[in-house]
Every structure is written in structure tokens, then in C-alpha cells.
Amino acid sequence: MKTLVTYSSRTGNTQMVAKAIHSVFPPDAQLCPVEEAPAPETFDYLAIGFWVDKGLPDELAKCYMSTVRNKRVGLFGTLGAWPDSDHARQCMEHAVKTMEDNGNTVTCTFLCMGKVDPKLLEMMQNMPGAAERHAMTPERKARLEEGMKHPDAADLERARMTFSNACEG
Numbered sequence: 480m481k482t483l484v485t486y487s488s489r490t491g492n493t494q495m496v497a498k499a500i501h502s503v504f505p506p507d508a509q510l511c512p513v514e515e516a517p518a519p520e521t522f523d524y525l526a527i528g529f530w531v532d533k534g535l536p537d538e539l540a541k542c543y544m545s546t547v548r549n550k551r552v553g554l555f556g557t558l559g560a561w562p563d564s565d566h567a568r569q570c571m572e573h574a575v576k577t578m579e580d581n582g583n584t585v586t587c588t589f590l591c592m593g594k595v596d597p598k599l600l601e602m603m604q605n606m607p608g609a610a611e612r613h614a615m616t617p618e619r620k621a622r623l624e625e626g627m628k629h630p631d632a633a634d635l636e637r638a639r640m641t642f643s644n645a646c647e648g
Contacts, residue, residue, distance in 0.1 A: 481523050482524045483522045484500055485525065487528065488512065489530050490530075496557060496635065497555070499636075499638045500555060500589075500641075504642075513540055525552045527553070528557075529574070530593065531557070545581070547583055550584075554574050554589070557630065558590060559595035570590070592629040592634070
């Protein structure tokens with residue numbers, strides 16, 4: 480089975496998860512950033528990674544995802560929110576729906592926390608309405624500090640476990 484693990488990564492978080500996932504596939508599975516990803520038609524299974532941007536997969540990942548049709552896929556991502564939050568669930572639901580709308584079968588999904596690019600935080604603080612939407616509350620500060628510790632070894636092991644049987648069947 481010809482397999483591709485491809486990802487978009489801004490801070491290295493999603494790349495770390497992609498490498499962990501890649502390790503559970505056969506040695507001939509390809510691993511590359513979405514900017515270098517081959518056409519999806521040539522693969523039997525694709526694991527596609529993204530970082531969450533405004534509740535959606537980032538633009539580079541979305542562009543590649545839009546080219547994938549009638550394939551078996553797994554989705555993984557990183558975000559600056561709690562991975563078990565409603566926000567995280569909605570982010571992944573949107574990504575899954577996008578893939579299913581293109582006739583794909585999503586076999587598994589994985590999200591974990593990751594550090595947020597400081598430049599992105601600065602940009603968010605300068606947006607109109609930032610005082611209300613992106614205020615640096617104690618809760619937000621704690622979440623961002625926790626995100627700096629991720630992906631950690633436990634996150635990477637969960638990613639490997641999630642994808643360990645993803646392309647079978």
C-alpha cells in the first residue's frame with residue numbers, strides 16, 4: 480500500500496507529530512511538507528497534518544486537502560487550545576467534513592496542543608476587537624504556557640497509536 484504522510488507546520492509542532500506518525504507506517508511510506516507533496520492520486524492512503532488557524536486547517540494544508548479525492552485519509556493537527564475542548568472538536572469536525580465532501584473516507588483523527596508562534600500572538604493582539612476576543616486573561620496565559628510544552632512524548636505516542644492501524648482494511 481503506497482502511503483504519504485504530509486503536513487504543514489509553522490513552528491515545528493505538526494512536523495514532530497508527522498514524524499511520529501510516519502514511524503508506524505512501512506519503510507517505503509513517504510514523508511514531506513505539503514509544499515513538496517506529490518499528487519495524491521498516486522497514493523492508497525494519506526495522513527495529512529495541519530496547524531489550526533482561526534478554527535480551520537491552515538491555508539497550505541487546506542490547499543493540498545482540496546486536491547485529495549476518493550482516498551482513505553487520516554487527519555492530524557496541532558493547536559493552541561486544549562485538544563479536548565469544543566473548539567478543538569469543531570476544528571477537526573470541519574476538516575473531516577471537508578475531506579468527506581470530496582469523497583474521501585477519514586479513518587482516524589488526532590489533535591494535540593502545540594506552541595503558538597509569538598508573531599501570530601502579536602498579530603492577534605493588534606487585530607480590531609482584540610481586547611475582547613484575544614485578551615490575555617490568566618486562563619489564556621496558562622493555556623499558552625502549557626502549549627509551549629507540547630507536543631510532548633505522550634502526545635507523540637498517542638499520535639502513533641492513533642495511526643498504527645489506520646491504513647489497514
